[in-house]
Amino acid sequence: MSLHWYRKTSPAACAAGAAIRVLLKGIEPDEALQQTLYNGRHTDNPEDITFDELNTLKETTQAHLEQIRKSAGAVPATGGR
Template sequence: MRFQWIKPTSRACCIAGIVTRVGLKDMTIDQAIDFTLSREIQCKNPHLISQRELKSLKREAEAQIRKIQETRRAVPVAGGR
């Protein structure tokens, strides 16, 4: 047995889940990664994930969080001119 994504889109779904949990549940990225993988919805054998894949997931989730924060700052206040 080895770690594997269930579908080709599973990795992206996992990253979306991590970002959502960090933003809405006030989890750290590491907690969100552990929780998301442990549910085994997008992957099989999450306990066998490589350190390289974990670092990659964390890096991409952090990039998405930064992108969301930048976008949030760029949106003008409603009614403002």
């Protein structure tokens, strides 16, 4: 049986949720991804995830983390009048 996502946006939401877990709980991305997959909000059969799908989620999670860390260090632009 193949992995069944609840919505088209579920993989992206899963990766974003894992990134937030990494930042807030201080856990490793792999553990955060497993917790997010198995919470039941994105898929009903996380045990059926393929190696390729898991790698894609890991890459997306890393991209989210890099973007968050990059934007956290950015200085906001000053608004002129």
